[in-house]
Amino acid sequence: MLYTIPDYYRQFHCVAGACEDTCCAGWQIVADKSALRQYKKVTGEYRKEIRAGVDWKEGAFRQDEEKRCYFLNEDNLCNMYTALGEKALCKTCKRYPRHIEEFEGVREMTLSVSCPEVAKILLQRKEPVQLLIHEDEKEECWDDAFDPFLYSLLADARTMMIQILQNRELSLNLRTGLVLAIAHDLQIRIQKQEIFDGEMVLEKYRTEKAMDYIKGQIAKLYTEEEKHRFYEFMTETFRDQYRLERLRDNWEPHLLEAEQWLYGKGEAHYYELRNAFEGWMAEKMPEFEIQKEQLLVYFLSTYLCGAVYDGHAYSKAQMAVVSVLLMQEILMAQWIKNEKELYFEDLVDTVYRFSRELEHSDPNLNLMERLMSERPVPWFAKKAAEE
Ligand code: SF4
Incomplete structure (x- = not known):
C-alpha cells in the first residue's frame, strides 16, 4: 500500500481550547x-x-x-x-482535520484547511509543498469497478499540474491557465474513453507551442469584452454560493455583505476596486501569490484523483481555481470593509470558513462540481464551443 502525505502533515497540532473556532x-x-x-x-x-x-x-x-x-x-x-x-x-x-482519500493500493492523506491551525501552516509557508510517499506491505482488496489506468493518468496529470503551479518563473495566471487547459483536454479524452491517449495531452502541454497558445489566450482576457464576461461569470458564481447548504449561520450574512461591497455599484466600480486591491496586495502582501499557489495545490491534490470514480476531472480542476478566486473576492470585500487594510488573520479566517462550508458537506461539493461543468470559466466555454 502506498501512502501520500503533504510534507507539512506532521507540523499540525490541535490547540484545543486556544483555537479561535472549534471543529x-x-x-x-x-x-x-x-x-x-x-x-x-x-x-x-x-x-x-x-x-x-x-x-x-x-x-x-x-x-x-x-x-x-x-x-x-x-x-x-x-x-x-x-x-x-x-x-x-x-x-x-x-481524525479531524486529517482527510483521507482511498484509491486502489493508495491512501492519500491531507490536512483540511477548514481547521484554522492548518490554514495558518499552509498560508505561512513559503516553499513549494511536496507530496511525500511511503509504502508498506499491506494489500487491499478492491472491486473490479476501479480503473487503475485512469487513476494512473490522473495521478500523472496531477503531478504535472502541481509542477506547473509551483513554477514561480511563470505568472500565476499562466500557470492556472495551463492547469485548466490540461484538465479540459483530459476531460475530452475521458469522455471519449481514450484513456491511453491521455498521456499525449500531458506531452502536448510540455511543449513551447502549447505554452505560447495559452499565453496568447491569457493576453486576450484583458479586452473589454472578456472583462465583461469575467465579471458576469464572477457575479453568478458568487451568487451560486447561496445555493449551497449552510453549515454555519453566520456565513450567509458574511457573503451578502461581501457581495454588496464587491458588486453593489456595478461593473466599472468593481474593476476600479479590483485594480486598487491588486495594486495594494502586490505592494503590501506580495506573499499572496504564493498563498494562492499553495491553495491551488491543496485543492488539486485533494480532489483531482477522485475523478477516477466519476470521470469529472475538469470540474474538479475548475473547482480548485474557482475556490481560490472566490476566497480572493471575499478577501477583497474584507479589504474594502477594513478601509483598504488587510491582515494575515483575515486571510486565515476567509480560508478556513470558506473551506468549512464547501468541503465539509458532500452535497455542497457535488453541487459545486456540477456548477463548474455547467459554467466553465469564460475562456474555456469559448474554447469548448470552438471545438
Ligand atoms: S479546528 Fe483544528 S485547532 Fe481548532 S479544535 Fe479543531 S482540530 Fe483543534
Missing part, C-alpha cells in the same frame, strides 16, 4: 459503530452524560441550538475527552 460545531458528528458500542458499555458517573449526548438512532452526537456538539463545553473543550480520555473519541473526532 465541534456547525456539522453533525457521526460516530463509528465501534465507538458507539464502547459508549453503550460506559459505566459510572459519566454513563448518564453519554446516554444524553448520543443520538443512538442517528449514530451521532446531539447538538444544541447553536449546532454545538453536546460534549463541547463553554471553554471549547470536549467533556468526553476530559472524562474518558482520548481513546473514547470516535474516528471522526480522532
Whole structure:
C-alpha cells in the first residue's frame, strides 16, 4: 500500500481550547459503530452524560441550538475527552482535520484547511509543498469497478499540474491557465474513453507551442469584452454560493455583505476596486501569490484523483481555481470593509470558513462540481464551443 502525505502533515497540532473556532460545531458528528458500542458499555458517573449526548438512532452526537456538539463545553473543550480520555473519541473526532482519500493500493492523506491551525501552516509557508510517499506491505482488496489506468493518468496529470503551479518563473495566471487547459483536454479524452491517449495531452502541454497558445489566450482576457464576461461569470458564481447548504449561520450574512461591497455599484466600480486591491496586495502582501499557489495545490491534490470514480476531472480542476478566486473576492470585500487594510488573520479566517462550508458537506461539493461543468470559466466555454 502506498501512502501520500503533504510534507507539512506532521507540523499540525490541535490547540484545543486556544483555537479561535472549534471543529465541534456547525456539522453533525457521526460516530463509528465501534465507538458507539464502547459508549453503550460506559459505566459510572459519566454513563448518564453519554446516554444524553448520543443520538443512538442517528449514530451521532446531539447538538444544541447553536449546532454545538453536546460534549463541547463553554471553554471549547470536549467533556468526553476530559472524562474518558482520548481513546473514547470516535474516528471522526480522532481524525479531524486529517482527510483521507482511498484509491486502489493508495491512501492519500491531507490536512483540511477548514481547521484554522492548518490554514495558518499552509498560508505561512513559503516553499513549494511536496507530496511525500511511503509504502508498506499491506494489500487491499478492491472491486473490479476501479480503473487503475485512469487513476494512473490522473495521478500523472496531477503531478504535472502541481509542477506547473509551483513554477514561480511563470505568472500565476499562466500557470492556472495551463492547469485548466490540461484538465479540459483530459476531460475530452475521458469522455471519449481514450484513456491511453491521455498521456499525449500531458506531452502536448510540455511543449513551447502549447505554452505560447495559452499565453496568447491569457493576453486576450484583458479586452473589454472578456472583462465583461469575467465579471458576469464572477457575479453568478458568487451568487451560486447561496445555493449551497449552510453549515454555519453566520456565513450567509458574511457573503451578502461581501457581495454588496464587491458588486453593489456595478461593473466599472468593481474593476476600479479590483485594480486598487491588486495594486495594494502586490505592494503590501506580495506573499499572496504564493498563498494562492499553495491553495491551488491543496485543492488539486485533494480532489483531482477522485475523478477516477466519476470521470469529472475538469470540474474538479475548475473547482480548485474557482475556490481560490472566490476566497480572493471575499478577501477583497474584507479589504474594502477594513478601509483598504488587510491582515494575515483575515486571510486565515476567509480560508478556513470558506473551506468549512464547501468541503465539509458532500452535497455542497457535488453541487459545486456540477456548477463548474455547467459554467466553465469564460475562456474555456469559448474554447469548448470552438471545438
Ligand atoms: S479546528 Fe483544528 S485547532 Fe481548532 S479544535 Fe479543531 S482540530 Fe483543534
